[in-house]
Amino acid sequence: MRQPSKTASPIRLTVLGATGSVGQSTLDLIARTPDDFEIVALTAQCNADELATLAIRHRARVAVIGDDAHYQALKERLAGTGIIAMSGRDSLVAAAQIPVDCVMAAIVGVAGLAPTLAATQQGCRIALANKECLVSAGPMFMRAVRDHGATLLPVDSEHSGVLQALSAHSPDMLDKITITASGGPFRTWNVTRIAAANPEDALKHPNWVMGRKITIDSATLMNKGLELIEAQHLFGVTPDQLDVLVHPQSVIHALVSYKDGSVLAQMASPDMRTPIALALAWPQRMAAPTKPLDLAEIGALTFERPDETKFPALRIAKAAMRMGEGATTALNAANEVAVDAFLAKRLKFPHIAQIAEQTIESLLRGGSLKEPHNLETALALDQEARNQAQDHLAAL
Numbered sequence: 001m002r003q004p005s006k007t008a009s010p011i012r013l014t015v016l017g018a019t020g021s022v023g024q025s026t027l028d029l030i031a032r033t034p035d036d037f038e039i040v041a042l043t044a045q046c047n048a049d050e051l052a053t054l055a056i057r058h059r060a061r062v063a064v065i066g067d068d069a070h071y072q073a074l075k076e077r078l079a080g081t082g083i084i085a086m087s088g089r090d091s092l093v094a095a096a097q098i099p100v101d102c103v104m105a106a107i108v109g110v111a112g113l114a115p116t117l118a119a120t121q122q123g124c125r126i127a128l129a130n131k132e133c134l135v136s137a138g139p140m141f142m143r144a145v146r147d148h149g150a151t152l153l154p155v156d157s158e159h160s161g162v163l164q165a166l167s168a169h170s171p172d173m174l175d176k177i178t179i180t181a182s183g184g185p186f187r188t189w190n191v192t193r194i195a196a197a198n199p200e201d202a203l204k205h206p207n208w209v210m211g212r213k214i215t216i217d218s219a220t221l222m223n224k225g226l227e228l229i230e231a232q233h234l235f236g237v238t239p240d241q242l243d244v245l246v247h248p249q250s251v252i253h254a255l256v257s258y259k260d261g262s263v264l265a266q267m268a269s270p271d272m273r274t275p276i277a278l279a280l281a282w283p284q285r286m287a288a289p290t291k292p293l294d295l296a297e298i299g300a301l302t303f304e305r306p307d308e309t310k311f312p313a314l315r316i317a318k319a320a321m322r323m324g325e326g327a328t329t330a331l332n333a334a335n336e337v338a339v340d341a342f343l344a345k346r347l348k349f350p351h352i353a354q355i356a357e358q359t360i361e362s363l364l365r366g367g368s369l370k371e372p373h374n375l376e377t378a379l380a381l382d383q384e385a386r387n388q389a390q391d392h393l394a395a396l
């Protein structure tokens with residue numbers, strides 16, 4: 001894998017989900033050293049105008065819009081630029097298959113699974129932001145990474161922290177991996193107040209600016225549960241070796257504890273451009289415009305245990321991780337349905353965790369939970385879980 005440098009040829013990069021929060025942060029970094037990168041394909045779901053603007057600015061070869069309804073708008077905006085416009089789900093997969101050195105997988109939700117899996121099959125480097133891939137189909141996805149010789153690098157800040165704190169240590173001396181959580185906007189709220197929280201409250205994340213889905217997941221702490229499952233697959237550890245610590249300042253992102261008592265922590269100001277830069281430049285580093293960490297200005301770093309009574313989504317996600325056998329596929333699907341419904345004001349905040357738990361339970365009772373072994377079985381279980389989640393939602 002080539003590294004960014006003035007002399008090496010540029011890294012060919014595709015960004016899946018280019019118009020999103022991670023996609024934009026990625027392109028912001030690239031724009032600072034444009035000679036080090038060559039943008040091959042950019043994708044988005046609905047925003048044809050923004051996608052075209054990005055494709056023109058970064059001189060992409062291909063721009064793909066997932067929703068066919070926006071194809072005409074994209075084609076018109078790109079007329080005369082030489083950039084190829086495509087649309088539809090198959091085209092997202094086709095874009096991921098164009099040979100490159102690195103694919104930034106930054107689509108949100110299980111919608112990212114097929115294109116990200118297709119990217120692994122070309123054996124390139126995958127900068128993985130789309131954690132739902134690993135939650136929904138972790139064993140199958142990791143097998144594809146190994147079988148095709150792809151290099152999987154986490155973009156999630158906590159997992160990027162783990163990767164750095166793990167470097168150069170023998171795996172059998174690893175004791176525990178701890179990922180931190182800011183605690184979200186409701187950390188200090190009581191249960192009654194949380195129960196009445198509306199989407200506007202939940203979208204006010206204290207430390208990070210992110211897409212809407214992950215921001216709601218951060219408010220429920222489901223995000224931390226999804227990240228435990230992500231860590232289990234990325235680092236090949238058992239649920240017993242994984243822990244969560246609430247750390248409201250979001251300065252320490254991960255801690256790796258060794259059997260000799262040593263604990264290595266990774267720190268950075270909360271800015272996604274730091275972990276993105278590491279995934280793009282690994283195993284080297286590239287500069288990012290993140291605010292330098294000034295610990296004297298911050299003054300104190302504090303820690304709390306997560307409250308799983310106030311935030312049951314974390315408990316439910318942990319149980320699904322231990323259960324395995326498709327339980328995390330169901331968890332992810334039900335959570336996506338419930339978060340959409342919460343954002344549309346069709347259910348109350350506590351119902352998100354409730355729908356996730358009811359969906360896993362009903363699929364378990366119906367004998368439908370089975371570890372997906374390929375894309376088709378993963379998407380079939382995802383769909384079945386979505387149907388169940390809709391039924392539970394209707395019965396609220």
Ligand code: NAD
Pocket residue numbers: 016017018019020021022023043044045046047066092105106107108109111112129130131132155156157208209210211212213214272
């Ligand atoms: P976002 O909502 O800001 O952007 C999502 C991107 O995916 C957009 O480009 C959108 O057009 C595209 N997209 C949405 N639905 C799609 C579909 N059905 N098919 C194809 N494309 C679709 O999301 P984000 O915050 O950038 O998060 C992206 C991923 O990165 C998520 O999996 C999230 O959990 C993960 N992540 C994000 C952050 C962050 O700081 N934003 C941090 C860690 C991990």
Ligand code: MG
Pocket residue numbers: 156157158227
């Ligand atoms: Mg994270």
